[in-house]
Amino acid sequence: MPSLVVIGSQWGDEGKGKIVDFLADEAHVVVRFQGGPNAGHSVKIGEKLFALHHLPSGILRPSKISVIGNGVVIDPGVLLKEIDDLKSRNVSVRNLRISDRAHVIMPYHRLLDGAEERLRRGAKVGTTGRGIGPSYADKAARLGIRMGDLIDESALAEKVDFLIPLKQRILNAYGDPSRLDKDAIAREYSGYGNRLSEFVTDTGVLVRNALSKGKRVLFEGAQGSMLDIDHGTYPYVTSSTTVAGNAASGSGVSPLLLDEVYGVVKAYTTRVGEGPFVTELRDDIGRNIAEKGGEFGTTTGRPRRCGWLDLVVTRYANSLNGFTGIAMTKIDVLGGLDELKVCTHYLLNGKKIRTIPADLRALANYEPSYRKMRGWDELEPKRFERVLSKGFSALPEEMKQYVRFVEKEMKLPVVVLGLGRRRNEILDLRKRRWAHC
Ligand code: IMP
Ligand code: MG
Numbered sequence: 044m045p046s047l048v049v050i051g052s053q054w055g056d057e058g059k060g061k062i063v064d065f066l067a068d069e070a071h072v073v074v075r076f077q078g079g080p081n082a083g084h085s086v087k088i089g090e091k092l093f094a095l096h097h098l099p100s101g102i103l104r105p106s107k108i109s110v111i112g113n114g115v116v117i118d119p120g121v122l123l124k125e126i127d128d129l130k131s132r133n134v135s136v137r138n139l140r141i142s143d144r145a146h147v148i149m150p151y152h153r154l155l156d157g158a159e160e161r162l163r164r165g166a167k168v169g170t171t172g173r174g175i176g177p178s179y180a181d182k183a184a185r186l187g188i189r190m191g192d193l194i195d196e197s198a199l200a201e202k203v204d205f206l207i208p209l210k211q212r213i214l215n216a217y218g219d220p221s222r223l224d225k226d227a228i229a230r231e232y233s234g235y236g237n238r239l240s241e242f243v244t245d246t247g248v249l250v251r252n253a254l255s256k257g258k259r260v261l262f263e264g265a266q267g268s269m270l271d272i273d274h275g276t277y278p279y280v281t282s283s284t285t286v287a288g289n290a291a292s293g294s295g296v297s298p299l300l301l302d303e304v305y306g307v308v309k310a311y312t313t314r315v316g317e318g319p320f321v322t323e324l325r326d327d328i329g330r331n332i333a334e335k336g337g338e339f340g341t342t343t344g345r346p347r348r349c350g351w352l353d354l355v356v357t358r359y360a361n362s363l364n365g366f367t368g369i370a371m372t373k374i375d376v377l378g379g380l381d382e383l384k385v386c387t388h389y390l391l392n393g394k395k396i397r398t399i400p401a402d403l404r405a406l407a408n409y410e411p412s413y414r415k416m417r418g419w420d421e422l423e424p425k426r427f428e429r430v431l432s433k434g435f436s437a438l439p440e441e442m443k444q445y446v447r448f449v450e451k452e453m454k455l456p457v458v459v460l461g462l463g464r465r466r467n468e469i470l471d472l473r474k475r476r477w478a479h480c
Pocket of ligand 1: 054055056081082083168169170171172173174175176265266270279280281282315316317
């Protein structure tokens, strides 16, 4: 370390929460720097399952400082529920810090998210409906309310007074029947501000100080590179910058202070919501992967679309993020298949394509070109225990080949390998010699 960024290399849901939870053990500070309650990280500790939306996954290690940075959009009601839930399960949130510059998701943002989706008719994005896009839009339009305003009753009242009639007119124009009650909203949000004020501070100062003192800071990305507002499959993307560069901007530190970037690569591909997906499996194999991998949205419960690993996507993510290592997740889910496929490039009329185009109509026409790989048997409990104690060498030969193939194609070492849902079901491969450098 001293500083390490963890980024999803696909369309989110790569299992970043578990990887961050694992790496957070070595960190002093864990920072979320973008996204909002659209994120869903699930981490299993013993038999307890934690589903986090707002809070950094570092919160499950209560001695660490957990930061919600300036680049995040916050729904205070959702955040407070999460805080209350953790407290009721005896997880302390004492070390939580929230940026006073982070923007607030207001009730009209959620309503506008829904209304805009309905108005798109055939071209729905398939958002999580959490008000993410409208909130980031207001931030860019300089119509946002920030956490610092929320804890200042008169600043909040002034903003709400101006914004509610404006948003009501937009909702009316969109044909949404909702009525916004200015006073009720001001009261509700000022109440949230009161409860959250103990956590709100200038987190930029905090993170910069931590780094200057040589403390280890872990930056936790949400969503994935293909959902990036600029580089993803626009418009089927989220409304924030999800790539590593934003770890700096979204938390208020210099990009020169980011030392390492791990790309989280799930051993197969999934996506929720709409948009082209070249390696999608619409057959029983896809359905089995979905079921075995528990591929249902943590936030919306929607089934995720599943497909083979797409190396065009993960290499593209690497080119955007500059990964220094790969954290591969959920390789256990692929156990028990006779044969696996990995997409190495796309084909269009016999021509090889290795890049992601801006034009989604082009992407939708590409055919995947696959490398076939031999599958491996499900790991029996005894074998699994041996793998956890002995490490990489005890893995089935075919699984090692799968890992090595990804390393060779991405020209990067796999530094962490996730083998199951529980906290300890993970191999730390950072010391393993890597053959492809
Ligand atoms: P929004 O972020 O709610 O605006 O949704 C935009 C797109 O990003 C939709 O396709 C969502 O399904 C997707 N999305 C947003 N957050 C996540 C996430 O944490 N994991 C996976 N997909 C996400
Ligand atoms: Mg998720």
